[in-house]
Structure formats: structure tokens, C-alpha cells
Amino acid sequence: MENKIYEQVPQEEPQRQFYYMEKAKGYVNALAEKLGRRPTFCVTTFGCQMNARDSEKLTGILETIGYEAAENEEADFVIYNTCTVRENANNKVWGRLGYLSTYKKHHPHMKIALCGCMMQEPEVIEKLRKSYRFVDLIFGTHNIYKFAELIVATFEQKGMVIDIWKDTDKIVEDLPVDRKYSFKSGVNIMFGCNNFCSYCIVPYVRGRERSRKPQDIIREIEHLVADGVVEIMLLGQNVNSYGKNLDTPVTFAELLQEVEKIEGLERIRFMTSHPKDLSDELIEVMGKSKKICKHLHLPLQSGSSRILKEMNRHYNKEQYLTLVDKIRKAVPDIALTTDIIVGFPGETEEDFLETMDVVKRVRYDSAFTFIYSKRTGTPAASIKEQVPEDVVKDRFDRLLKEVQADAAERAQALTGRTESVLVEEVNEQDNHLVTGRLSNNFIVHFPGTKDLVGKIINVKLKECKGFYFYGEIVE
Numbered sequence: 313m314e315n316k317i318y319e320q321v322p323q324e325e326p327q328r329q330f331y332y333m334e335k336a337k338g339y340v341n342a343l344a345e346k347l348g349r350r351p352t353f354c355v356t357t358f359g360c361q362m363n364a365r366d367s368e369k370l371t372g373i374l375e376t377i378g379y380e381a382a383e384n385e386e387a388d389f390v391i392y393n394t395c396t397v398r399e400n401a402n403n404k405v406w407g408r409l410g411y412l413s414t415y416k417k418h419h420p421h422m423k424i425a426l427c428g429c430m431m432q433e434p435e436v437i438e439k440l441r442k443s444y445r446f447v448d449l450i451f452g453t454h455n456i457y458k459f460a461e462l463i464v465a466t467f468e469q470k471g472m473v474i475d476i477w478k479d480t481d482k483i484v485e486d487l488p489v490d491r492k493y494s495f496k497s498g499v500n501i502m503f504g505c506n507n508f509c510s511y512c513i514v515p516y517v518r519g520r521e522r523s524r525k526p527q528d529i530i531r532e533i534e535h536l537v538a539d540g541v542v543e544i545m546l547l548g549q550n551v552n553s554y555g556k557n558l559d560t561p562v563t564f565a566e567l568l569q570e571v572e573k574i575e576g577l578e579r580i581r582f583m584t585s586h587p588k589d590l591s592d593e594l595i596e597v598m599g600k601s602k603k604i605c606k607h608l609h610l611p612l613q614s615g616s617s618r619i620l621k622e623m624n625r626h627y628n629k630e631q632y633l634t635l636v637d638k639i640r641k642a643v644p645d646i647a648l649t650t651d652i653i654v655g656f657p658g659e660t661e662e663d664f665l666e667t668m669d670v671v672k673r674v675r676y677d678s679a680f681t682f683i684y685s686k687r688t689g690t691p692a693a694s695i696k697e698q699v700p701e702d703v704v705k706d707r708f709d710r711l712l713k714e715v716q717a718d719a720a721e722r723a724q725a726l727t728g729r730t731e732s733v734l735v736e737e738v739n740e741q742d743n744h745l746v747t748g749r750l751s752n753n754f755i756v757h758f759p760g761t762k763d764l765v766g767k768i769i770n771v772k773l774k775e776c777k778g779f780y781f782y783g784e785i786v787e
């Protein structure tokens with residue numbers, strides 16, 4: 313009997329995974345009988361929007377095979393979708409694994425799975441193999457679509473199941489997804505990164521750049537819209553180089569124009585843009601678009617041309633500033649946000665002042681500031697001159713102060729305006745309020761009820777609170 317089923321395992325994807333989902337259902341039902349209730353799961357996401365989207369895919373599969381969502385990590389199946397972009401992302405995972413191991417001692421039937429970027433690092437796998445034997449399943453970023461098959465393996469095999477691929481050219485579509493929000497969704501348009509910025513581990517853990525075909529992306533968005541989605545976020549490590557390696561090359565600007573035509577879709581966002589690949593064509597499309605949100609995340613990383621060269625970013629300070637001017641001219645109301653790294657090896661006070669200069673000139677609406685974190689295997693990790701910790705801390709504080717003052721000033725300037733807002737949720741602290749997002753990504757809280765969630769309405773921005781507003785509905 314077992315052999316007969318085995319002979320029928322489809323080789324093609326996604327059919328193979330649907331076969332394993334059926335098989336997993338059997339095991340999960342048996343577990344439910346033993347427990348006298350449905351078994352529960354908890355997916356914890358670390359890191360970026362890409363990981364958040366991946367977690368929705370994991371959740372989709374878990375629900376399909378019969379697990380129920382738990383409120384917290386006291387669940388029958390806990391999954392950590394990890395990040396490794398900075399050392400503290402890894403530390404969080406190691407810390408929480410400690411707690412999980414204690415919990416598992418009292419709940420031996422519990423399963424623990426680890427996946428995501430951190431699992432693509434060989435040293436991490438070594439450490440897990442040696443000292444974290446209580447983990448049941450480890451997989452990486454390239455084979456996440458195999459989750460159902462791997463779950464079945466944990467029911468059928470003894471010991472840790474480990475499946476990590478170095479890279480892949482495969483994109484598997486059409487597996488179940490459970491969206492966190494009914495009215496908005498991320499949509500992957502590409503995977504991986506080819507840029508090799510010298511500090512960054514992403515190209516090593518997410519592999520080479522692969523774009524999805526435009527027709528697959530459009531079809532997915534059409535389905536999402538039919539299912540109630542009004543806002544999408546196109547996701548890629550470097551969306552501006554989308555489509556270059558397709559059999560029939562397509563530019564990101566061309567893709568956006570196709571997405572714009574989808575009826576019923578109201579708002580389009582995208583993440584992340586690399587300044588070196590941001591084309592005039594894209595700026596023009598953004599200027600004309602009715603649906604692309606007035607927000608551009610444009611990572612600066614450093615304002616010093618010398619450091620930018622060391623970072624392998626392929627633009628200098630002047631080129632970045634020129635680009636900002638062009639964008640502001642074409643899309644006057646646009647909000648600009650950025651990522652900045654402080655303390656890159658060899659960064660001098662002079663270099664840092666160049667960064668401050670760009671920040672002061674651009675006046676970002678918001679900025680994520682990071683302390684440089686040494687990532688093993690990246691070129692920057694072997695640069696000797698590390699910046700002393702106290703110097704980095706001092707620069708970081710100065711930068712943060714400037715960034716916060718600019719953001720508050722930019723927000724203040726919007727006070728009194730009426731803006732269209734997508735209502736996202738009932739306010740957690742005060743349930744008389746709802747929370748929504750403006751096209752430019754600012755947040756506003758205003759009196760309203762649950763039935764407004766998912767709707768786009770006009771809201772007057774009455775009071776600025778630094779990074780967010782209080783407002784009221786305009787009928």
C-alpha cells in the first residue's frame with residue numbers, strides 16, 4: 313500500500329506539493345485525534361517584507377493540512393522564519409530557541425522548524441546540528457515551496473530533517489497562501505540579488521536574481537483583487553532591475569504600467585529600489601500614474617562617495633542627489649524614505665559628515681538607520697579598520713536626531729490637508745479609533761469603526777504627532 317502511494321508521487325510542481333499536503337492531512341488528523349483537539353501552529357517572522365510574504369505561504373500550507381493558528385508560541389508547531397542581515401537578527405533567534413527548548417521538554421510532541429535567510433549560512437547549520445538537537449526541521453530560502461513535503465518527512469523520519477539548497481533557478485507558483493490582511497498583499501516579482509554590496513549577506517543567502525514572468529504576476533494580482541485586495545506591494549530585493557533576465561526582457565516601468573491597468577486595484581507600492589537602476593522611464597511612469605503611491609524607498613547607505621565605492625553601490629553622492637531632484641520634480645508630493653549604515657569599516661568623521669549633508673539636503677520623510685554589522689563571508693568583513701564602538705554610537709545618535717527632526721518637520725507640513733487613507737485596523741490602544749495609511753506611507757488615527765477596515769476614505773489630518781497624525785473623516 314505504502315509503495316503504491318509512493319509510485320504515484322508527482323514529479324511536477326506544484327502538483328507534487330498538493331500530493332504531500334493530502335498526505336500531511338492524514339498525519340495531522342491522527343495527531344488531532346491523539347490530542348483531542350486540532351493541533352496549533354505559530355509562525356514567527358523576523359526581518360523584511362519578503363520574509364513576511366514567505367510566512368503567509370507557510371501559513372497557507374499549515375492551514376490547508378489542518379493546523380489551526382495559535383495566539384503565541386505555546387503551540388504544537390512553531391516555525392521561525394529567520395533573518396540574518398545583521399548580527400542582532402541572528403542573536404534574537406538563538407535567544408528564543410533557548411526558551412523553546414524548555415517549552416518542548418514539557419511538550420515532547422511539539423515540532424519546531426527553522427527556515428529563512430539565517431539557515432543559508434553553513435556555520436548556523438553546524439551549530440544547530442551540534443547543540444540544538446530538539447529542532448525537527450530546517451530548510452532554507454530556495455525550497456520554501458517544499459514545506460508540505462518536508463512536514464511529511466518530519467512525521468516519517470526520526471531526528472532532524474535538514475534540507476538546504478545553495479541556489480536555485482526554480483520559481484514554483486500557485487501554492488496556498490494565507491494573507492495577514494484581506495485588503496492588501498505583498499506580491500513577489502523577483503527573488504535574489506546580484507548586486508553584492510560589500511557589507512551585505514543577502515546575495516549569499518537569497519541567491520541570484522530571478523524574475524517572475526509578467527503574466528504570472530498580473531494573474532496573481534487579478535486573483536488578489538477578485539478576492540478583495542485594493543493595495544499591493546511589489547516585492548524584490550532590487551525591483552529596478554526586474555525583468556532583465558527574462559526570455560523576453562521587460563522593464564520594471566513596463567510591468568508597473570500593466571499592473572496599473574488592473575481594474576479594481578487602487579494602490580500600488582514597491583520595495584526596494586536601488587538608486588543605480590532607477591530609470592527615467594520609471595520616474596515618468598510614477599509621475600503619470602493614478603495608482604502608484606506617493607512614496608519611494610531609496611536606500612542611501614552612505615553619503616560619502618568614497619564609502620559608496622567601498623560599498624560597491626555604483627553611484628556617488630552627486631548622482632544620488634541629482635536623482636532625488638529629478639524624482640521630486642516629476643512627483644512633487646512624493647515621500648522619500650531611506651536606509652543608512654553608520655560605521656562602515658574605515659568611515660571617517662568626514663565621510664560621516666557627507667552622510668549628514670545628504671540627509672539635511674534630502675530631508676527624508678523617514679529613515680531606517682543601522683549600525684554596521686560585520687557579516688562573515690562578505691568582502692567588507694575582511695576590511696581591517698573597524699570604527700570604534702563609541703565613535704559609531706556617537707555618529708548614530710547624531711544621525712538619528714537629524715533624521716527624526718526632518719521627519720517631524722515633513723509631517724508637520726501636511727497638517728490640515730485632507731488625504732485619501734486606506735483603513736488598516738482598529739487601533740490597538742483605543743478601539744474608538746481606526747488606523748489608516750496615506751499614499752505617502754504616513755499613518756493616521758481617527759474615530760471610526762471596524763467596518764471601515766479595508767476601505768479607502770478621505771481623512772483630514774488635524775494634528776501632527778511627529779511620525780503620525782490624528783484626523784477625522786471628511787464626508
Ligand code: 5AD
Nearest residue numbers: 511512611651652653682683684685
Ligand atoms: N550592517 C548593517 N546594516 C546592513 N544592511 C544590510 N547589510 C547590513 C550590514 N551588514 C541594511 C542596509 C539595507 C537594509 C535592509 O539593511 O541598509 O538597505
Ligand code: SF4
Nearest residue numbers: 505507508509512514
Ligand atoms: Fe544587499 Fe545591496 Fe542586494 Fe540590497 S541591493 S539586498 S543591500 S546586496
